[in-house]
Amino acid sequence: MPLTGKNILIGITGGIAAYKICELIRMFKRANANVKTVVTRNALEFVTPLTLETLSQEPVYYKQFETEERKPEHIALCSWADVFLIAPASANTIGKIANGLCDNLLTSLACAFQKQIIFAPAMNTGMWNNKAVQKNIETLKSYGAKFVEPESGYLACGTEGQGRLADLNSIYSAVEELLQENNKFLKGKKIVITAGGTKENFDPVRYIGNYSSGKMGAALAQKACEAGADVTLITSASLTRKMSFNTICVNSAKEMFEAVQEEFYNKNADILIMTAAVADYRPENCADLKIKKENTDELTIKLVKNPDILSEMCKIKKPNQQIIGFCAESNDLIKNAKTKIRKKGCDWLVANDISRKDTGFSSDYNEVFVLDKNLNITKIEKDTKENIASKILESIWQKQAK
Numbered sequence: 218m219p220l221t222g223k224n225i226l227i228g229i230t231g232g233i234a235a236y237k238i239c240e241l242i243r244m245f246k247r248a249n250a251n252v253k254t255v256v257t258r259n260a261l262e263f264v265t266p267l268t269l270e271t272l273s274q275e276p277v278y279y280k281q282f283e284t285e286e287r288k289p290e291h292i293a294l295c296s297w298a299d300v301f302l303i304a305p306a307s308a309n310t311i312g313k314i315a316n317g318l319c320d321n322l323l324t325s326l327a328c329a330f331q332k333q334i335i336f337a338p339a340m341n342t343g344m345w346n347n348k349a350v351q352k353n354i355e356t357l358k359s360y361g362a363k364f365v366e367p368e369s370g371y372l373a374c375g376t377e378g379q380g381r382l383a384d385l386n387s388i389y390s391a392v393e394e395l396l397q398e399n400n401k402f403l404k405g406k407k408i409v410i411t412a413g414g415t416k417e418n419f420d421p422v423r424y425i426g427n428y429s430s431g432k433m434g435a436a437l438a439q440k441a442c443e444a445g446a447d448v449t450l451i452t453s454a455s456l457t458r459k460m461s462f463n464t465i466c467v468n469s470a471k472e473m474f475e476a477v478q479e480e481f482y483n484k485n486a487d488i489l490i491m492t493a494a495v496a497d498y499r500p501e502n503c504a505d506l507k508i509k510k511e512n513t514d515e516l517t518i519k520l521v522k523n524p525d526i527l528s529e530m531c532k533i534k535k536p537n538q539q540i541i542g543f544c545a546e547s548n549d550l551i552k553n554a555k556t557k558i559r560k561k562g563c564d565w566l567v568a569n570d571i572s573r574k575d576t577g578f579s580s581d582y583n584e585v586f587v588l589d590k591n592l593n594i595t596k597i598e599k600d601t602k603e604n605i606a607s608k609i610l611e612s613i614w615q616k617q618a619k
């Protein structure tokens with residue numbers, strides 16, 4: 218899991234192991250993470266603000282009531298941090314956090330922080346074995362905190378036993394693991410995604426189709442899978458490699474409609490994402506045998522309307538189900554998208570401009586606008602379809618999770 222760009226907040230309490238955190242900051246910085254430190258007054262007996270500021274290239278935080286921006290520091294740092302690690306965590310600070318006390322910036326942050334906190338305790342063996350300390354640790358674990366247990370060995374106070382700060386690599390791995398876990402923001406969700414242009418046969422070997430490559434749908438399926446979802450891709454485009462999610466291959470809009478009804482509606486999936494370019498019309502009749510050119514100089518194919526899968530699903534969806542439509546427009550993108558989200562009744566609509574040569578249909582790139590029901594618009598700048606897929610999922614569901 219790359220730590221690049223991740224925001225790591227380290228809470229340092231007053232124990233001799235505080236000096237080891239200087240090296241940990243270096244490890245995170247080498248991995249291109251952003252690091253901020255919040256310390257207790259006691260921690261400053263062991264490490265200086267200058268050391269921490271030089272290593273983290275950020276101010277060190279400990280003053281609870283003085284902020285430059287006039288924003289409560291504990292709220293600002295909480296929303297900044299992707300992960301909050303308290304290392305070394307003293308018996309005193311563990312006890313305060315376990316009991317909801319907020320007498321300094323570090324404990325206030327711990328109280329306000331909404332995600333899982335990682336504690337790496339370090340203390341004298343007697344303190345570690347103290348029943349009250351162990352009870353506080355059990356309390357924090359029962360509230361969902363993660364602990365990197367201290368190791369046994371020679372302690373700075375001259376005794377041997379458990380209490381030495383865990384190896385820095387173990388603490389580093391715990392941060393990586395938690396970030397990976399947090400990334401699974403679609404865990405427990407069943408998602409059905411449609412992809413590709415449907416093929417509407419007028420004889421057994423010929424069809425009316427469109428240029429949709431199915432790449433956007435496949436990228437969304439892959440990224441939703443990585444975010445922890447149980448994904449089923451219903452596709453009319455052939456996949457070039459074996460995928461890690463369920464795939465159902467269909468040809469026509471009618472087959473796609475039946476598969477969507479079964480997988481999304483009957484099986485009660487949570488989310489439907491309709492990236493497929495479903496043909497609006499199909500030949501009224503499909504010849505049983507290949508049409509011979511020798512038999513006629515002209516061929517007239519009468520087209521009849523296909524069901525609009527997206528609209529039909531929006532009409533019958535259950536209250537717990539969410540639907541995202543896509544729209545490809547060659548003019549007045551936003552205006553048409555606003556009309557379309559209302560008309561179709563979906564929860565979100567992803568709009569892209571297919572008049573551009575460098576994005577859209579068969580390109581590996583895309584640039585999209587995500588509209589919600591209130592017509593709020595988020596622009597996702599041109600990027601690979603994989604990155605666009607991640608950003609679409611994050612912009613819709615990570616926002617909800619926060």
Ligand code: C5P
Pocket residue numbers: 470491492493494495496497523524525526527528541542543544545
């Ligand atoms: O109306 P328009 O084709 O622009 O709408 C595009 C959206 O509707 C896409 O999400 C597409 O998958 C879906 N659609 C559908 N059934 C159709 C036509 C489009 O579900 N017959």
